[in-house]
Amino acid sequence: MTVSTTDIKQAGALDAPPTPLEIMATVIANDLEDGQWVEVGANLPVPRAGALLAHLTHGPNMTVMLAMTKAYLRDVPVIEEFAFITDVAATRWAEAYYPHDRLLSDMRFRRRGVFFAGGIQIDRFGNSNLIGIGSDPRKLTFRGPGGIGTCNATLQNGRYHLVTTSHSRRVLVERCDYISAVGYGDGTPDFRARNGLDPQGPASIITPLCVFDFDPDTHTARVKSVHPGVTLDDVREQTGFEIQASDDVPVTPAPTPEQLELLRTRIDVTGALR
Amino acid sequence: MTAIDQTIGRRSVVIEESDAAEGLRDGMTIAVGGFINAGHPMALIRQLVRSGVKDLTLVGAASSGMEVDMLIATGCVKTLISPYVGAEGLAPIGPAFRKAAQDGSIDLFELDEAHFYAGLRAAAQRLPFNPWRAGLGTSYPEVNPRLKTFRDPINDEPLVAVPAIEIDVALLHAAISDTYGNVQHVGTGFGDRAIHAAADRTIVQVEQIVSNEQIRANPAATSVPGADAIVRVPYGAHPFASHGYYPADDQHIVEYVNAATSWLKTGSRSQLDEYLDRYLREPADHIEYLERVGVRQVLSLSEYR
Numbered sequence: 001m002t003v004s005t006t007d008i009k010q011a012g013a014l015d016a017p018p019t020p021l022e023i024m025a026t027v028i029a030n031d032l033e034d035g036q037w038v039e040v041g042a043n044l045p046v047p048r049a050g051a052l053l054a055h056l057t058h059g060p061n062m063t064v065m066l067a068m069t070k071a072y073l074r075d076v077p078v079i080e081e082f083a084f085i086t087d088v089a090a091t092r093w094a095e096a097y098y099p100h101d102r103l104l105s106d107m108r109f110r111r112r113g114v115f116f117a118g119g120i121q122i123d124r125f126g127n128s129n130l131i132g133i134g135s136d137p138r139k140l141t142f143r144g145p146g147g148i149g150t151c152n153a154t155l156q157n158g159r160y161h162l163v164t165t166s167h168s169r170r171v172l173v174e175r176c177d178y179i180s181a182v183g184y185g186d187g188t189p190d191f192r193a194r195n196g197l198d199p200q201g202p203a204s205i206i207t208p209l210c211v212f213d214f215d216p217d218t219h220t221a222r223v224k225s226v227h228p229g230v231t232l233d234d235v236r237e238q239t240g241f242e243i244q245a246s247d248d249v250p251v252t253p254a255p256t257p258e259q260l261e262l263l264r265t266r267i268d269v270t271g272a273l274r
Numbered sequence: 275m276t277a278i279d280q281t282i283g284r285r286s287v288v289i290e291e292s293d294a295a296e297g298l299r300d301g302m303t304i305a306v307g308g309f310i311n312a313g314h315p316m317a318l319i320r321q322l323v324r325s326g327v328k329d330l331t332l333v334g335a336a337s338s339g340m341e342v343d344m345l346i347a348t349g350c351v352k353t354l355i356s357p358y359v360g361a362e363g364l365a366p367i368g369p370a371f372r373k374a375a376q377d378g379s380i381d382l383f384e385l386d387e388a389h390f391y392a393g394l395r396a397a398a399q400r401l402p403f404n405p406w407r408a409g410l411g412t413s414y415p416e417v418n419p420r421l422k423t424f425r426d427p428i429n430d431e432p433l434v435a436v437p438a439i440e441i442d443v444a445l446l447h448a449a450i451s452d453t454y455g456n457v458q459h460v461g462t463g464f465g466d467r468a469i470h471a472a473a474d475r476t477i478v479q480v481e482q483i484v485s486n487e488q489i490r491a492n493p494a495a496t497s498v499p500g501a502d503a504i505v506r507v508p509y510g511a512h513p514f515a516s517h518g519y520y521p522a523d524d525q526h527i528v529e530y531v532n533a534a535t536s537w538l539k540t541g542s543r544s545q546l547d548e549y550l551d552r553y554l555r556e557p558a559d560h561i562e563y564l565e566r567v568g569v570r571q572v573l574s575l576s577e578y579r
Contacts, residue, residue: 043362068462083363083524085337086312088517088577091461100309100336101468104391107407129413131384132375137417138382143375145367148337148358152388152408180386182411195411196432 020208021273029053045272047116069094113157124241126183129176147180167207169240184219295325305333309464312515343368369534393439397472409434444473455501460518
């Protein structure tokens with residue numbers, strides 16, 4: 001790591017207002033509780049930063065999975081960001097290895113897990129799609145990366161959020177073309193029970209503009225808070241489904257000075273969120 | 275005391291690289307281990323490509339990388355079983371995978387990582403399927419009708435039946451082995467154990483062949499106890515990482531990604547075929563491959579700088 005915390009402070013970056021991605025990371029951190037189990041993936045800078053922020057501020061008993069290892073990172077002065085989940089340098093804090101086949105077999109402990117899923121599409125009922133776009137699954141017009149482990153992880157972890165860094169009509173759609181991780185399905189009251197799923201679907205959708213939660217009766221996404229400086233009209237303009245919101249929708253809490261300093265000097269020194 | 279018959283002895287399973295593709299046939303189910311940008315058996319994969327076998331069912335890793343993308347690009351893959359094909363930040367989606375999927379030229383066995391291991395577990399257990407909880411209410415059973423939903427006979431709950439993923443030959447990369455096929459990985463070993471357990475035959479390429487005493491110094495680290503064949507290929511996972519030895523060669527992976535992206539974007543295979551000829555089809559062996567990459571490039575790769 002060539003960037004030191006002194007460099008950051010001297011550069012005056014601490015005075016800059018929080019960016020939308022830093023606000024998203026803070027939303028994630030504020031939602032996490034000590035004792036939970038959370039993955040810090042590669043190439044997912046927002047959930048990574050949120051999980052590490054919670055670990056540093058109020059999560060000494062959180063289990064952080066880093067590069068398929070069990071890690072405790074509160075004593076690490078600057079937590080390097082790794083480009084690949086397979087980076088060997090990220091295994092140096094391992095207290096245990098999670099061989100991938102075992103990680104995907106041992107499901108009982110995931111009840112205290114919190115998971116973050118993305119999507120090339122996310123719909124108003126909290127379903128998400130990583131499979132692709134197009135009417136014929138054998139000839140998609142856009143082939144996505146594949147569901148990876150999101151179908152399973154969203155079901156097995158005790159809590160999950162949908163996270164997208166692109167709040168647009170292309171991503172936030174009325175209905176997903178395909179569902180790789182299921183939320184509230186078609187929104188009918190018994191959809192999850194009928195499919196053998198626990199009642200709780202996604203807790204929220206976290207975007208650069210706002211946080212959605214889900215109406216407990218209609219299972220429809222509703223604006224829970226808008227980020228500082230964002231209006232409901234901005235959200236309405238960029239969302240592909242009709243948004244539900246009360247006129248006095250609260251503003252998302254911005255990071256505290258302490259949270260912002262931890263983000264910029266220990267978690268995200270290279271500025272992936274800035 | 276009965277004399278031990280000295281005419282029979284414990285057999286070495288070490289084979290020559292050039293013999294690794296023996297027994298591979300058209301239409302087989304072949305698995306390759308590793309994970310995204312690490313631990314792929316590239317020397318064995320090049321032997322597979324040069325052998326000309328085709329119509330393969332390819333079982334990639336739970337998250338596979340450009341090794342699977344390259345195999346798709348060569349045209350030997352009929353069916354692909356892998357929940358992800360990409361190179362993380364270097365290529366969020368494998369370009370040849372994307373091209374073939376969008377053209378409909380490969381048959382995709384769409385599944386989640388957990389389904390992947392359930393299928394391997396079923397094969398290892400000699401069962402027709404393993405049940406799994408996730409998948410109901412999603413598009414998986416519709417997009418991939420080989421995943422069946424059923425009601426379990428114990429609690430009458432809806433579940434998904436994942437068919438056994440039975441592998442004819444598994445190709446793996448690991449750190450070390452003794453001459454008897456006692457293989458040890460450095461690091462987690464990803465899903466390689468599960469792939470081995472689901473396979474009739476496992477060939478492992480290793481960075482080093484070590485003494486049986488070295489293996490016995492830490493038997494808990496033996497990840498594949500009894501590979502059918504071992505091939506010694508130092509730097510054999512290049513351009514992917516080999517834990518304990520070298521990191522991924524990002525520059526080389528990007529060279530491939532650019533070549534494959536050119537096929538995806540323009541429909542012209544010329545840049546892609548140039549890459550495949552130069553690095554997969556033409557080199558006579560692993561050493562010639564490394565010569566083409568360049569000693570300076572290979573030896574510059576360092577895990578900790």
